[in-house]
Amino acid sequence: MGFESLLKELSAKYEGKINGYSQYGCNFINVPAEIGKDVLRSLSSEFGFKYLADIVAIHWPKKKEKFELSYNLLNVDARLRVFVKIALVEPEYETVTDIWKSADFLEREQYDLVGVTFKGHPDLRRILMPDFFEGHPLRKDYGLKDRKWFNSADEQNLGIKFTK
Amino acid sequence: MENISVKDNLSEIITVNMGPQHPSTHGVLRLVVDLDGETIVDVRPDIGFLHRGVEKLAENRTYHQFIPLTDRLDYLSPLSNNLGYCLAVEKFFGVKIPERAEYLRVIFAELSRAASHLVWIATHALDIGAMTVFLYAFRERELILDMFEIATGQRMTSSWIRIGGIREDVPPLFMEKLAEFVSIFDERIDTYERLLTKNRIWLMRTKGIGYLSKEDALSYGVSGPIMRGSGVDFDLRRDESYGIYDRFEFDVPVRQEGDIYARYQVRIEEMRQSNRILKQALEQIPEGPVMTDDPRVSMPSHQEVYERMEALIRRFYLISKGFKTPKGETYACVEAPKGELGYYIVSNGEEKPYRLKIRAPSFVNLGAVNKMAKGAMVADLVGIIGSVDIVLGEIDR
Numbered sequence: 129m130g131f132e133s134l135l136k137e138l139s140a141k142y143e144g145k146i147n148g149y150s151q152y153g154c155n156f157i158n159v160p161a162e163i164g165k166d167v168l169r170s171l172s173s174e175f176g177f178k179y180l181a182d183i184v185a186i187h188w189p190k191k192k193e194k195f196e197l198s199y200n201l202l203n204v205d206a207r208l209r210v211f212v213k214i215a216l217v218e219p220e221y222e223t224v225t226d227i228w229k230s231a232d233f234l235e236r237e238q239y240d241l242v243g244v245t246f247k248g249h250p251d252l253r254r255i256l257m258p259d260f261f262e263g264h265p266l267r268k269d270y271g272l273k274d275r276k277w278f279n280s281a282d283e284q285n286l287g288i289k290f291t292k
Numbered sequence: 293m294e295n296i297s298v299k300d301n302l303s304e305i306i307t308v309n310m311g312p313q314h315p316s317t318h319g320v321l322r323l324v325v326d327l328d329g330e331t332i333v334d335v336r337p338d339i340g341f342l343h344r345g346v347e348k349l350a351e352n353r354t355y356h357q358f359i360p361l362t363d364r365l366d367y368l369s370p371l372s373n374n375l376g377y378c379l380a381v382e383k384f385f386g387v388k389i390p391e392r393a394e395y396l397r398v399i400f401a402e403l404s405r406a407a408s409h410l411v412w413i414a415t416h417a418l419d420i421g422a423m424t425v426f427l428y429a430f431r432e433r434e435l436i437l438d439m440f441e442i443a444t445g446q447r448m449t450s451s452w453i454r455i456g457g458i459r460e461d462v463p464p465l466f467m468e469k470l471a472e473f474v475s476i477f478d479e480r481i482d483t484y485e486r487l488l489t490k491n492r493i494w495l496m497r498t499k500g501i502g503y504l505s506k507e508d509a510l511s512y513g514v515s516g517p518i519m520r521g522s523g524v525d526f527d528l529r530r531d532e533s534y535g536i537y538d539r540f541e542f543d544v545p546v547r548q549e550g551d552i553y554a555r556y557q558v559r560i561e562e563m564r565q566s567n568r569i570l571k572q573a574l575e576q577i578p579e580g581p582v583m584t585d586d587p588r589v590s591m592p593s594h595q596e597v598y599e600r601m602e603a604l605i606r607r608f609y610l611i612s613k614g615f616k617t618p619k620g621e622t623y624a625c626v627e628a629p630k631g632e633l634g635y636y637i638v639s640n641g642e643e644k645p646y647r648l649k650i651r652a653p654s655f656v657n658l659g660a661v662n663k664m665a666k667g668a669m670v671a672d673l674v675g676i677i678g679s680v681d682i683v684l685g686e687i688d689r
Contacts, residue, residue, distance in 0.1 A: 152383045152622035178510040181625075182651040184636050198636070200623065200651065204510065204524060207531045211623065230513025233659035241347070256340040256688060265348055266647075272352050 129206040131155045134175060142167065148210075155210045164214040165222045168199060171212070172227045177201040180228035181209075183235060185242035187267045195219050195244055216244070223249040241266040305333055308670075312341055316419040316674040319684025323661075323673070330670050335662045339655075342688035350648040354614025355381050355455060358648070363449035365652065366686040368411050369404035371440075372628040374453035379534055380624035380635035381455045384617040387586045393457040394536045395577040399470065400443075400452065401626070402566040402573075406477070407436040408629035408681075409559050409566075413484060416556075416678035420497050425487050432480050435473050442466045456590045457583035470574060477567045485560060498552040502664040502676040505550055512660035515653050516631025517562065518680065520546050521554035528627040539576070540569045552679040559681075589615055614643035630654050630681055652686045 135148040135157070146167070148157040159167045171177040182200035193215035202209045214221070223246040224231045235246040236255040243264030246252060254261065263270055311322040320341035326334040346365065350358045362377045363370035375397055382389070389397075414429035437447045443462045444450035452459055488494045504514070509522035519526060527544040529537045545561035547554035584590050591610055592603035619641040625634030631653030638647040657680050664676050 151620050154623050180513050181632060184649040186638055186647045204526045229511040230656055230659060233656060256343045265345060
């Protein structure tokens with residue numbers, strides 16, 4: 129299965145709502161958010177993409193669709209890698225943990241760092257930052273030096289006064 | 293006290309914290325383990341103690357300035373990290389890398405794999421209780437680190453591979469040492485195997501423990517030796533070939549058992565195959581430049597700078613501002629010792645990446661620990677964590 133034949137089958141199935149392109153040696157598929165989860169599920173069950181390598185959330189504060197998710201999928205047998213891109217207006221999307229188990233850690237990571245909430249995730253907690261961390265550091269409106277080691281409420285009761 | 297029967301006491305589920313500083317976790321990893329007696333009911337890894345915000349730092353640095361930070365991720369195989377990142381940036385330009393640089397990249401990547409697997413076998417055996425292998429494996433790793441020192445000047449964080457090639461050609465001494473190393477390495481691997489492969493204690497502690505089926509391996513997204521130990525025949529070097537790996541003959545070891553022993557066998561075989569690739573590379577490597585002369589990414593030589601004003605300006609510009617990449621997104625991945633190491637770069641046409649996401653193999657592999665450990669004994673958890681071959685620098689980023 130090549131990328132062209134996959135695109136042809138997908139756009140026949142979803143009546144041309146999908147557009148794909150190759151760029152710098154990678155294959156991308158743009159999918160509207162409403163059918164995003166359907167497409168991901170059918171890629172896994174019908175097209176053999178049993179391996180979810182990565183989820184990338186990108187923040188575009190100046191665009192109308194402020195968030196973008198990129199699912200890095202691999203078909204191990206056909207040796208084909210595609211990136212399914214879903215643009216979002218709100219930082220909220222459905223979880224894919226019921227399709228791929230690796231999404232558990234990957235979604236938690238994107239939730240922690242970019243602040244995209246995944247509805248239906250079994251255990252959506254921060255994974256890399258401490259629980260009491262404020263904000264999502266990989267958002268574009270979070271400056272490089274805006275970091276706060278302790279929040280202003282001093283929940284740990286360490287007697288630290290945070291000044292900015 | 294009288295009301296509590298002995299049976300109730302035993303079936304109570306107790307939560308135990310393993311770590312953050314447990315000797316077997318090789319870094320700052322806390323495992324929250326639910327135990328029923330000695331049987332593991334649930335494992336929840338707690339990570340992030342070393343989080344340095346590398347992805348955020350990347351967004352505030354030029355493409356060249358990020359190379360040293362990639363060393364600090366998987367500090368046991370820094371050159372594989374360099375390579376993955378440089379391949380990703382090179383995809384934007386499609387630059388042609390000189391032949392000699394391609395061969396040197398393969399040599400460095402395979403040496404890194406051998407070095408990383410040596411640390412793994414040493415510490416993994418030590419966790420399970422075998423001390424001798426530790427000393428032997430570190431002796432060979434020392435040889436590799438010596439070679440890195442000769443070539444790059446650094447033993448661990450070498451920052452050696454550049455966008456468009458290699459920083460500098462290796463001295464003749466490096467090639468001598470390499471030839472010496474490849475001639476003895478196979479024999480040394482036999483030594484480890486003699487100590488472990490048929491060792492009764494080793495077999496009892498590894499066979500049938502930490503089982504991960506083929507379907508689970510795919511679904512959990514594990515990569516590298518764990519994936520191949522579970523019967524998935526996939527290797528990025530062969531199946532999504534990058535660099536010049538398609539010119540080398542090597543086998544991809546696959547085992548069907550999916551337990552700790554299978555992962556051990558896969559890694560041992562990988563070291564042999566690395567040595568095979570190194571031997572071929574050593575024979576085929578041509579003379580020539582090691583850095584591309586593509587003006588978009590490469591620095592002009594000092595000679596040129598002295599002679600031509602344009603070269604001086606370009607050098608100044610590349611150092612002070614960096615270079616611009618075209619708009620768009622790209623992804624490049626390499627078969628690092630731990631598995632699929634990928635760099636996803638979003639560029640908006642400026643000198644800095646707009647968003648850089650590192651697909652760290654250990655991070656995703658750690659997600660499968662819960663599945664592997666359920667139902668095992670608490671003493672086996674040490675072996676299971678060891679078989680995942682985690683490096684916390686890479687997990688936490």
